[in-house]
Amino acid sequence: MFDNIWFAALLVFAATSFGTLSLAMLWEVFRDWFRNRQVGKRLQPLMETVAQAQARALDLIREDPLSRRGVFGGSGTTLPGLRQVEDLLDQANLRWRPETFIFMTFGLTLAAGGAVLVVTGSIFFGWLAAMAGAGSPYFYARRRRARRFLDFEEQFPEAIDLLTRAIRAGHPLSAGMRMVGDEGPPAVAEEFRRTFEEQRFGLPFEDALLGFVDRMDTVDVRIFAIAVLVQREVGGNLAEILDNLAKTIRGRFYIRRQLRVYTAQGRLSGYVLVCLPIGVGFILWLIEASYVGLLFTTLVGWAMVFVALVLWLVGFFWIRSIINIEI
Numbered sequence: 001m002f003d004n005i006w007f008a009a010l011l012v013f014a015a016t017s018f019g020t021l022s023l024a025m026l027w028e029v030f031r032d033w034f035r036n037r038q039v040g041k042r043l044q045p046l047m048e049t050v051a052q053a054q055a056r057a058l059d060l061i062r063e064d065p066l067s068r069r070g071v072f073g074g075s076g077t078t079l080p081g082l083r084q085v086e087d088l089l090d091q092a093n094l095r096w097r098p099e100t101f102i103f104m105t106f107g108l109t110l111a112a113g114g115a116v117l118v119v120t121g122s123i124f125f126g127w128l129a130a131m132a133g134a135g136s137p138y139f140y141a142r143r144r145r146a147r148r149f150l151d152f153e154e155q156f157p158e159a160i161d162l163l164t165r166a167i168r169a170g171h172p173l174s175a176g177m178r179m180v181g182d183e184g185p186p187a188v189a190e191e192f193r194r195t196f197e198e199q200r201f202g203l204p205f206e207d208a209l210l211g212f213v214d215r216m217d218t219v220d221v222r223i224f225a226i227a228v229l230v231q232r233e234v235g236g237n238l239a240e241i242l243d244n245l246a247k248t249i250r251g252r253f254y255i256r257r258q259l260r261v262y263t264a265q266g267r268l269s270g271y272v273l274v275c276l277p278i279g280v281g282f283i284l285w286l287i288e289a290s291y292v293g294l295l296f297t298t299l300v301g302w303a304m305v306f307v308a309l310v311l312w313l314v315g316f317f318w319i320r321s322i323i324n325i326e327i
Contacts, residue, residue: 091215092144093190101137108133120285124296124305148187149218154253155185156220157246159192164242173228173238174199191216205232220249263323270319277312 085098096104113130117123159180166176174196181193191212198208206229213225223245231238285292295301 087214088138088141088145091148091217092141093148094141094144101141104137105134108136112136122293122296149216151187152191152216153218153220153249155188156224157249159184159188160224160242160246160249164239164246167239167242174205220245220252223248259325263325266319266323270316270323273319274312274316277308 082098085101089096089101109130112133113126116129117126120126162180162184163176166179167173177192177196181189181196184192195208195212198211199205209225209228213221227241227245231241281292295305
């Protein structure tokens with residue numbers, strides 16, 4: 001009987017998950033086909049005259065309506081939070097559209113909740129699993145974004161050094177950014193290349209640089225953009241400014257690594273304290289389900305579960321705030 005329950009739960013989870021992924025992939029294929037078709041239609045008038053081509057190219061760069069168009073509207077303001085989802089996916093370098101993200105969220109919610117409900121027969125555990133499934137795409141995207149930002153920040157000083165050498169060799173700033181895009185570290189080269197291409201196709205350099213800041217919203221990038229924009233307005237030795245910026249970023253990373261060493265024990269304690277109640281509760285349920293079931297069949301049990309969840313969340317965020325030190 002126990003094996004049959006697990007098999008049924010596995011079937012529910014697999015069917016829902018693969019069905020959701022299939023719909024998401026089908027939507028992505030259809031979106032790419034529709035986008036290519038629309039791009040062809042929009043590029044056709046560009047061949048008429050050079051003047052019209054330049055105007056249309058500026059519209060394509062500034063408006064970018066095709067990349068934002070979807071079933072939820074073109075501007076991202078139809079549903080609350082949709083613009084933040086688009087920014088998160090862009091910063092995480094995920095090629096998903098918000099529609100795909102929402103499909104996967106609903107699908108994993110049904111899959112995880114249905115599978116746990118079949119195994120345990122408890123609505124409470126099914127609800128917890130559904131919440132975990134609903135949050136998994138979001139936390140995956142956040143993890144991808146954090147990893148990408150970390151790689152970018154680690155390689156950013158090297159990119160600044162390359163840009164500084166190009167400026168001292170007599171190249172303009174835009175040409176130096178192109179060199180970083182072609183020869184720089186992989187995590188940084190893509191963003192510099194995109195910024196250079198935007199300004200080459202007619203977008204003002206200030207707007208392209210501010211778009212760079214929006215995509216890579218870190219302290220170092222903001223300082224870099226401010227230094228470049230101020231230098232373009234008032235003048236000065238940009239190479240020296242960028243040299244000092246690269247030294248500052250390397251110093252911050254040295255301090256950050258030292259802090260990670262000092263807070264390693266606290267982080268490990270936090271992980272143990274977060275996982276221990278869940279693990280112990282699940283093991284007790286496997287050993288004696290009727291004993292744990294009292295927590296969800298009596299009023300006192302529900303009160304104890306609620307208080308335990310509140311204290312668990314308070315402890316989690318308390319430990320997190322202690323060990324997360326901003327530099």
